[in-house]
Amino acid sequence: MDTNNSHTRDAMDTEDILSVLSTQSTAPESASTSTLRNQAHALISRSTDESVLPATLLDLLTQVIKPLFTNTKHPSLTSTGRKNLVPNSPSFGPSYPTLSDHYETSKPWKTTGFTVPLLRYILDSYSALPSTSRKQTLESHFHLLVPPILNMIDDTDPSYKATGCRLLHTLGEVLVSVQSDMLKRTGLGDVFVHALKGNLTLLPTLTPEDESLSVLRELYPAYIALVDAMFCYSSSPSKLTSAESKARDDLLTSLYRHGIMASLEHLSSATSFSSTISVSLTVFLLRQVPPVIERMGISSVRHLKGLLPMVRAGLMDPFILVAPEMVSAVLDVVECVISVCTPRVKEKWYPEILRGLVGCWCNCIDENEGSGTTSASKYLPETMTRLTKVVKMLGDIVDETEWKDVTRRLVDEEPDLKELFEQDEQDS
Template identity: 35%
Template sequence: MAMVTFATKQDPWTTDDTMGTASSHLRVAGQKGGLWATIEAILKEKIRPLFTKQRNPKITSEGRKNFHPVPLARFDGSVLDDSTRPWKNTAIYTTSVLSWIISQYTATDKMHLESHFPLLVPAILSLIDDSNISFKAQGCQLLTQLLKSIRESGSDILIRTNLISVFEEAITPCLLSLPTITPEADSLKILRVAYPVLIDLLEAAYKTPSLRTPQSQIKKDKESFNTSLAKILRSNLISSFNHISSSSSISGSNASFPHPLLSTFLMTRICAVLNKLGIETTKYLQDIIPVLQMTLSNPFGTSDPALLSVAVSTTRAVILNAHPRIWKWRGELLAALCACWLHVSEESKDKEKGKALVGVSKQLRITVSLLKCTLQNPAAVSNGALDADQVYAKEHMDAELKELVDADPQLEQLLGPAVTL
């Protein structure tokens, strides 16, 4: 226990010397054998007692989902009593010990992982459910480690224990830690671990089929995965992005982004989810494209090139993943890209500002080239035939682009010859 406490460099009390000494002792102890017996003893005798005063009604003592939980009192005074949570004050080494233990499971340690799983779950859930952002983040990091071990070992322990929904219900409230109630720095701290661990949870639950899994179940799991991803996209990512932004019109012409770092992070996660959804992205274009319009059309967007760059990348992800339906939204996309180009061109007249926007300009040209390529190569619909509207968009594309260039010659560089992708 003492050596493990000093084996993590991220802990503020650990120095290079203490970590070197601890790692050396742990290496020698591991070579002597009895590692798993020691780990089990630590979990049962040292870690579990720290969390017994704070029982989670959603799980049983065997580490399974409790289908008939006894609801807690509407207001429980123990919530404000840290004496029931010794891991927050006296046993502050707890998370370091748990992190080290979870790091010991390899792809061949499935049996040990599953036997220790009921001992790990209550501790991780207690950390995630805590009111303190730092402990929430540590709980999410531990769960990320555990899910990685579960996937590598090919275990279906999450399915057998029915704990997927329990973990989801614990993580989802973390996604509501947004300004102005939560400071931007704290919000980023928790969201940077909460969103990835929620995706990891879904992948561990629905995208780790065994050789014996029937095709019908694989298909059902894929549908469940996509449904859960879509819920995260619409109910959390997009709604959170809109919440921390301010706009007085649907078009987003008066939009502002008072929390640029957080807006950039959320846009990055939106892009990642779209790439995982693939063709399913087409179902949610009516939710995604207004967000892109609001961001790209922002007249003050050039003050934050990072957010603009991510928004352009997300636009490319939309075009690539939802290409069969892009023709229907070409007007909105072109309007947003052209507005962004004009703002960037105006700011680029200042040499200092222009340097930071060079990358955005190139990305805009690449994105427009991709959009033009998509419109020129419509996707076949039912029976292999082309939709009449797609054909119309293809045949009139050049005329529509020329109309835009005639309206503002500055768009010639953007809408003119294609660039190398």
């Protein structure tokens, strides 16, 4: 595997990066690139003391990384890596390869085998710095880190898009760890948001499923990490000003509506998740709902009107049992909603959730009473156990008398539901 496009998240330590720099690329390498490779190796080899690590990282960024990206100008950045205040042409979605993209002479960073590993090494190294100098060092290097990451995200090659998102994710985590407000102070948070949003539409059938997954699996975590980093200078979201809280909520809402929900609607029919053109992508997108809902907090109740009927319909669809990972993802969403939006669920939405859980349970019973040889049948015990736990969780937040009355009537109508509510009855 080309180390430039490796998807591993393991930390890149000194021994690893020196090994990469000692290994010649399989692709033809220009003399200037070889010089940069040797220069990087020499700089890291000499950096045996953590006291000189900040200077080494700066030298790597200015003497090795920057020359590799010199010819790759990003319209949203100035030549010094700051936000370009001159308005750019509007974006009409992700960029796609053109004939000129096959000629990479202007992008030497794509023909080396060490660009990405070296950037990973640099980003990972900030965590190794003494806490007293970590924040200052990172902030002084920040404008040098932005251009390579942003250019990768906006590259036409899906593997580099994914890599850029992964590097942004790491940068966001480092910024959070030192509670730096650099993204706010420089205005570059919005630039990154714009770049990520431009790739949310990389979906089948225009984009092959494997390429879509490779990018989106990195993009969504990167977006979340970016939002966290944009407001990490406050120790808690509750301590943000009203304007900051609204800005944060707007970013999360945009990801939820224009990313997750729009993509789910694109992939699936209006009736159920199970009629999707990509099970893997649908499951992945469903798993992105809880992190967003959790960060929105109670303000996410405004999305329940659109979310819960869709969740209920998905759970009631018997065909969803063929994809147990999808059932699990939907139940993750339900648990998150119950936990985060407890007052509103108790007041209004618990019947909708209960309908879905009951419908799914009945479908499990029917499947169990069938031939028992389908691919879904072996996962039924696990699914049914999970359903009882979620029902118990739901029952715990509803008025006890009301819950007993509802469940009693349901069991009277359908005796097979007794086992679904048994755990709840035992604990009451």
